[in-house]
Amino acid sequence: MIINPKILVVDDEPRFCHSMKTLLSSQDYEVKTCFNGSDALQFLTEETFDLVLLDIFMEDMDGFQVIENKIDRKIDTPVIIMTGRSSADTAVKALRMGAIEYLKKPFETREMFSSVKNILNQRALEKERKAAESQSVQRRKLESLGRMAGSIAHHFNNQLSAVMGNLEIALEDLPVDAGYRRNLFQAMMAAHKATSVSRQMLQYLGHTSGRFMPTDLSESCRKTLALFQTAIPRGMKLSVDFPDFGPVIHADPIQIQQVLTHLITNAWESISDTRGDIALSITVVSHEDIPSRCIPIDWQPRDIAHACLEVSDTGCGIPAKDIDKLFDPFFTTKFMGRGLGLSVAMGIVKAHSGCITVDSEPGSGSVFRIYLPVTGGVDFAETF
Numbered sequence: 001m002i003i004n005p006k007i008l009v010v011d012d013e014p015r016f017c018h019s020m021k022t023l024l025s026s027q028d029y030e031v032k033t034c035f036n037g038s039d040a041l042q043f044l045t046e047e048t049f050d051l052v053l054l055d056i057f058m059e060d061m062d063g064f065q066v067i068e069n070k071i072d073r074k075i076d077t078p079v080i081i082m083t084g085r086s087s088a089d090t091a092v093k094a095l096r097m098g099a100i101e102y103l104k105k106p107f108e109t110r111e112m113f114s115s116v117k118n119i120l121n122q123r124a125l126e127k128e129r130k131a132a133e134s135q136s137v138q139r140r141k142l143e144s145l146g147r148m149a150g151s152i153a154h155h156f157n158n159q160l161s162a163v164m165g166n167l168e169i170a171l172e173d174l175p176v177d178a179g180y181r182r183n184l185f186q187a188m189m190a191a192h193k194a195t196s197v198s199r200q201m202l203q204y205l206g207h208t209s210g211r212f213m214p215t216d217l218s219e220s221c222r223k224t225l226a227l228f229q230t231a232i233p234r235g236m237k238l239s240v241d242f243p244d245f246g247p248v249i250h251a252d253p254i255q256i257q258q259v260l261t262h263l264i265t266n267a268w269e270s271i272s273d274t275r276g277d278i279a280l281s282i283t284v285v286s287h288e289d290i291p292s293r294c295i296p297i298d299w300q301p302r303d304i305a306h307a308c309l310e311v312s313d314t315g316c317g318i319p320a321k322d323i324d325k326l327f328d329p330f331f332t333t334k335f336m337g338r339g340l341g342l343s344v345a346m347g348i349v350k351a352h353s354g355c356i357t358v359d360s361e362p363g364s365g366s367v368f369r370i371y372l373p374v375t376g377g378v379d380f381a382e383t384f
């Protein structure tokens, strides 16, 4: 359904336009009027209308010319033709030119309302159909891009294994003081880095198999934290609020640790000076409490409790224009960034049937939340 549809009434008789506006506005339509063809075209070019009620015989430019010009300008607003001086030929000509319906003046209000309503309903259905079609084209495109990226990453991985294997043999056989040992070593490092990009691409695409098992989320996260606690700068505070046990999720603990590592690293990097807070928490929430604006966009929670791992920081925050791009592979705003941390995190979370949400504003820090289904399809009420 179109909310408050917008209708343009075009007739060289101002009183007729006025009464049409009063009638249509009473049905919650937003109505604009104009008294000649050139004004009508200007309105249609500058604004989007859902329907035009168009008089045929007007002085400067008749209704036929308006329709013709409208088509030339690729404006697809449907038209209902209205005229008093009607003949069957006029009606047929208008319909042939693209008008959707024909009203003969004087018409009954009921008849006019019913035509307007029918056409608006058809337009709403058409809009929905087009939106669904464009979504499905978009999905197919993404799937095929994903397949292509996956096969390139696999191919690269195989070739890089051969490169690294041969470099290793060469390095082993080379005298310790050989001049070009350093060059081979650097080639080896570069190959390692390239492998890590291919591996992360495969993770983003969900092409890696995990070792899934019942996993205590708090325990897994505590293990990751041990690495950070010693490295974090003095002025930066890392606070943690995890339950002693659980929640238990069906997960690959290594991959979950990877997700947390990417989130904490980003939080850390977002704090430009060495002063700032990073707070981590784990809670259990009902599926109804998971925001609908999440990644993947078509994710639907199962009707069970979900673990929520939250990482918030008091860092630089994220501009609105970047929020939709955060999880795209290779999107980065950092000089040395690769733009893979969040896309890998998203691939892992997706493989765990979960989702990610982001709340952030420039200057106000960021909050990333990971939602993962609690093991065993436990009903929310049973977890407390």
Ligand SMILES: Nc1ncnc2c1ncn2[C@@H]1O[C@H](COP(=O)(O)OP(=O)(O)OP(=O)(O)O)[C@@H](O)[C@H]1O
Pocket (backbone or CB within 6 Å): 262, 266, 267, 270, 313, 315, 316, 317, 318, 326, 331, 332, 333, 334, 336, 337, 338, 339, 340, 341, 342, 343, 365, 366
């Ligand atoms: N906590 C955060 N605060 C501010 N910006 C963030 C935060 N997390 C992510 N971003 C933004 O999202 C972008 C993508 O993050 P992502 O982790 O995918 O890549 P990266 O950190 O740039 O590079 P890397 O591959 O090394 O992780 C970042 O460059 C940054 O602009």
Ligand SMILES: [Mg+2]
Pocket (backbone or CB within 6 Å): 262, 265, 266, 340, 341, 342
């Ligand atoms: Mg990162």
